[in-house]
Each structure stands twice: as structure tokens, then as C-alpha cells.
Ligand SMILES: O=C(O)C1=C[C@@H](OP(=O)(O)O)[C@@H](O)[C@H](O)C1
């Protein structure tokens with residue numbers, strides 16, 4: 026996951042490939058609650074691991090459910106042992122439910138019926154998301170729920186219910202603000218249906234109906250057959266009891282699929298246009314984990330995407346999408362049945378041949394943010410003309426390529442704003458795009474951007490590279506790592522490649538000189554090298570992170586790096602680090618030889634005396650004895666060799682910015698490099 030302040034997406038050209046998507050949020054949180062209410066253990070396969078499911082899991086643990094393993098591990102099922110419809114007397118807890126509607130609302134209903142003392146809390150936005158209609162419905166039964174702040178909104182205090190006044194009258198609930206209120210009652214009321222039918226009546230319109238379908242499907246799997254009278258009246262038959270299915274599989278999230286369906290519709294044809302030679306090769310996006318047989322209503326996003334021009338093939342649990350009509354066709358659509366995925370249509374509208382209107386989406390205003398306002402504001406930043414109403418949005422795309430603007434997209438802590446706007450990086454003007462606070466995708470899809478990049482292509486010149494070159498001990502490695510971390514970019518420590526080559530060659534018993542140049546170069550071509558987190562480096566199965574950092578390894582690196590054939594052998598490997606979303610490359614010839622077109626080149630240096638002192642302190646702090654004058658002499662010898670070698674000598678690139686760090690702290694240098702980088706961006710500071 027990208028945890029940076031912002032994530033800059035360079036202009037993206039095309040996309041194709043295969044993605045496996047994480048589990049459905051709506052299914053995951055329903056299954057977790059139903060498993061918790063059942064007796065015995067339910068093994069859940071492919072549960073979503075995200076903020077919304079983590080708050081649900083944490084709450085269930087607080088309520089006494091056993092969860093094994095303790096957290097969700099990719100590829101491993103999770104086992105939930107339920108409480109069998111009863112909490113130990115006097116249970117009390119404060120539950121933090123983040124911004125997860127699918128946790129706050131269903132848990133409120135279940136706990137209000139089970140009894141105990143609970144405080145239901147969340148993030149500030151949760152306190153602006155209505156829950157009054159659900160509380161009103163539960164109070165009809167004798168549930169005790171108090172508002173701790175604003176009437177009609179969390180946080181809530183739940184006390185022990187008094188069912189003495191409860192008759193068999195239908196329980197009434199409004200469904201026009203959120204379908205989650207009805208879902209919550211449907212999942213919790215089997216608790217009261219032991220010896221009588223429980224009937225729920227929807228008052229007025231019911232929005233987001235397909236989510237009720239998910240609820241009913243999952244209740245069936247947990248042994249509860251609800252009678253559905255035309256979506257207006259629901260009867261939970263007397264004798265209903267939660268029965269764990271034993272094992273259950275969570276299908277991939279259909280709302281998350283919408284971004285990749287849109288990607289197929291927008292971007293799979295683009296490379297062919299640019300490169301007529303490739304025109305014969307059909308490109309597509311294949312999506313695994315969700316398909317034709319999905320129980321999620323958002324699967325009907327496919328129909329909307331097809332209406333805009335997407336070509337979609339599907340199977341039971343896969344989709345394959347490619348570009349059909351281009352530009353996309355503008356649509357006018359009632360989106361009440363696909364409230365979440367419809368946001369993706371808003372960004373697809375930027376690529377359409379006319380005005381797109383998305384209607385009947387009033388609920389957007391009370392979700393993670395006011396989504397109608399947010400979409401309008403951000404689409405306008407990109408150059409669209411947008412009209413918004415209480416329950417609709419109308420989008421006119423930028424009239425011509427020149428009308429697109431480079432924008433910094435504010436994401437309002439709304440995962441869907443971040444995800445759908447990433448698709449604007451395919452703009453025909455080839456402008457980069459900034460997504461602020463990219464980690465907000467953690468609500469439902471923590472690795473969204475990594476997944477996106479895995480199927481996107483961009484011309485090399487569009488993938489930004491920041492080069493940080495300089496002499497030994499100038500601090501370039503530390504600075505490059507910090508800059509890469511701040512921007513979420515990849516890191517190339519090119520010096521490490523020479524150190525690894527030197528290590529491998531000397532271990533093979535080779536003298537590091539011209540006589541062995543070709544042999545060492547051949548070794549360099551085939552190095553089984555891997556870079557891991559925390560600047561760890563592996564050669565085959567061996568962690569050589571420390572072995573390549575000795576003074577001797579540095580000297581060996583300097584020797585092999587003077588051999589032209591070795592340098593040539595390492596060029597392709599270095600170039601292969603230029604990947605989305607960008608690269609920070611540190612070394613001695615990054616700006617002069619390897620990435621001559623890099624948009625920012627920094628030549629970082631410090632006086633030899635100062636560098637020798639820094640190295641001395643570094644060694645001493647590691648408990649390694651050192652002598653400052655020997656270090657100074659070694660360092661000057663290394664400078665001389667690096668600067669005088671015939672191939673790619675160390676020197677500042679002509680278009681580099683030079684930075685003397687002798688009197689600067691690491692933080693100051695990092696800030697300076699990031700400031701220079703910001704100054705080159707079209708959207709200014711975030
Ligand atoms: O029940 C569910 O799982 C959901 C219902 C929908 O909410 P509304 O019913 O409030 O529209 C949807 O937007 C939300 O992401 C998930």
C-alpha cells in the first residue's frame with residue numbers, strides 16, 4: 026500500500042493483463058457477523074483484509090468470538106467461532122468501527138437485540154452518516170439506544186433491551202437513505218424469531234436494492250430463509266436459527282472490479298493506436314474472482330460499461346474486458362442499483378463523446394464523503410464541465426485534448442474517489458495526475474495502486490526518474506531512499522549492483538582487473554540478485570546486505586565498475602528498475618549515462634574531510650574501529666578512480682543541480698530534493 030502524502034501517476038498509455046481482486050467488503054462483513062452469531066466454527070476463504078473488515082474482526086473479538094489465525098493472511102482461511110446467538114451476561118465494550126457502514130449498522134442491530142452495554146464509535150465522518158432510521162426501527166422492539174452526540178447519528182450507546190412491549194406487529198424501517206438499515210434488521214432479527222414470525226416492512230422507497238439480495242443470499246447460506254414480498258415486506262419465519270455452513274468462500278469485490286472493467290474499456294486499445302505494428306494483437310484486462318454468477322449487485326456495472334462501449338466476456342468467476350467503441354459513448358443512466366460502482370462511470374464520462382448523466386444517486390451525499398460534490402469538484406479540476414443536483418450529476422468531458430488539466434485530486438478519505446480518479450491518468454493530453462492521501466484505498470482495497478500498475482504500461486519517457494549521483498560517502502544512498510519513500514517510488518541503488526558483482530567475482534576467486542573483464546561481465550549479466558524491503562539485498566538465497574557494505578566491498582565495487590564490459594552488462598538491469606509510478610536512482614552515472622533524460626538530476630557532494638568524518642562516525646557507531654586519516658586517504662583514492670575512469674566517469678551531468686551537503690542535515694537535503702521535484706510538477710504543492 027502507498028502510505029505517502031500523495032501519489033503522482035505519470036501519464037499512462039495502455040493496459041492489459043490479468044488481475045486477481047480482493048474479496049468483497051459487503052460479503053466479508055456479512056459473513057463475519059453471521060458466523061459470529063452462529064454456533065460452532067465457520068471457515069472463511071478469501072476474506073477481504075482491509076480497514077472495514079479489520080474493524081469488524083476487532084469488534085467480534087471484543088465480543089468474545091474466537092478468530093484464528095489472529096489476523097487475515099493472504100491465501101489462508103480464517104476460522105470464526107461464534108457466540109451462538111447469545112452474549113455472556115453483562116458484556117460491555119466500546120467498539121471502534123472506523124468508517125465501515127457494513128460494521129456500524131449491522132452490529133448496532135445485533136448488539137441492541139443481544140443486550141449488554143456498548144458504545145459504538147468511529148471516525149469523525151461516521152458521525153455524519155445517518156443511522157436514525159435503523160435506531161427508530163430497533164426502538165419499536167424495545168431496544169435501548171441513545172445518541173451520544175447528534176440525534177440520528179453515531180456515536181451510540183446501547184443498553185439492555187426490554188422486549189416486554191414487543192408485539193408481533195411488523196417492524197417498520199425506512200429504506201430511502203441506506204439499504205444497510207434493512208440489511209441490519211434482516212441479519213439480526215432471526216435472534217427474535219425463535220418462536221414467532223418476525224416481519225419487517227419497508228416504508229417508502231428502498232434504495233440500493235441489490236445489497237438486500239446479497240443479505241438474503243448469505244442468510245440462506247447460514248440457514249435462514251427469509252420470505253421476500255416484493256421488496257416491501259420480509260418475513261423471518263418462526264424457528265429460524267443461524268446455522269454455520271461450515272466453510273464459505275468470499276467472491277472478489279464487484280465494486281473493486283469496476284475500476285478494472287473501466288480500465289479495459291478505456292485503455293486496452295490505446296497502445297495499438299500509437300503503434301500500428303501491434304495492431305493485430307488484441308489486448309484485454311482479465312479479472313479473476315468475480316464473474317457472471319456473482320451475488321453482488323455491482324456486477325451489473327458491466328451493463329453500464331457495455332452501454333459506454335466496453336466489450337465484456339464473462340464466465341462464472343471471471344471477466345474479460347476490452348475496448349469497443351472509442352471514444353466511449355455518453356450515457357444517461359439511473360444508477361440507484363449500483364451506487365458504488367457508478368462513481369467509476371463518472372470518470373469514464375471524461376472519455377465519452379457527449380454529456381453523461383448519472384441519476385438517482387442521492388445516497389452519494391451521505392457516504393464516505395458527499396460524493397456528488399466531491400466528484401463534481403475533482404472532475405472540474407481535470408477540465409470537465411459538471412452540473413450537480415440533489416440526486417444527479419451531469420458531466421461534459423473536456424472539449425479537446427488541450428482542455429485537459431493536470432490536477433491534484435483531493436480524495437476526502439474516500440477510497441472510491443482515489444480509485445476511480447486514477448483512471449484519468451489515461452488522458453489524451455498525457456498529463457500526470459496526483460492522487461492525494463492514496464492510503465485511503467485501505468478501506469476496501471489496500472493494494473489497489475500496485476494492482477493497477479501491474480497491468481498498466483507507460484512510455485519510458487513518461488515514467489519519472491530522479492537521479493542522485495555523487496561521490497562515495499556523500500549520503501546519496503540515504504537521501505535517495507528517503508526521497509523514494511516520500512514519493513512512493515522504486516529505488517535503484519546502482520552502487521549495490523557493482524558491490525554485488527565485486528563480491529560475486531572475488532568469491533569466485535577472480536582478480537578484479539582487465540584480465541578477467543569478460544568473465545566478470547558475464548557473471549554480472551546473470552546475477553541472481555533480489556532487492557527486498559528495508560534495503561535488503563539477496564544473492565540467490567543469501568542475504569548479502571551486510572557483506573556488500575564493508576569498506577573492502579566498496580573498494581571492489583570501484584574496481585569492477587572501472588571495467589567497461591561490466592558497466593555495459595549492468596545497463597539493462599538498471600534500466601529495468603524504471604517502473605511505475607517512478608524511480609529514484611542513486612549512483613555515479615545515473616544522470617550522465619543510464620537515465621540521460623531524467624527530469625531531475627541531483628549531484629550530491631560534500632568535502633572529502635566531511636565525508637571521511639561521516640564515514641568514521643558511521644563505523645564507530647557500528648562498533649567497527651576506524652582511523653580518520655586512513656579513511657580520508659581511501660576516499661580520495663576512490664574519488665580519483667571514479668572520476669578518472671574512461672567509461673562513465675563520476676561527474677555532474679550538465680543539467681544537474683548541485684548540492685553541497687557538507688553543512689546540511691539529512692532532513693534538509695531530502696527537503697531540498699523534494700522541493701526541486703515539486704517545482705517541476707504541473708500541480709504545485711499538495
Ligand atoms: O450493504 C452493503 O454492503 C452496502 C450498501 C450500499 O450502501 P447504501 O445502502 O447506503 O446505498 C453500498 O453503498 C455500501 O458500500 C455497501
Ligand SMILES: C=C(OP(=O)(O)O)C(=O)O
Nearest residue numbers: 124125126127365392393
Ligand atoms: C459506501 C461505502 O461504504 P460503507 O460500507 O461504509 O457504507 C462504500 O464502500 O462505497
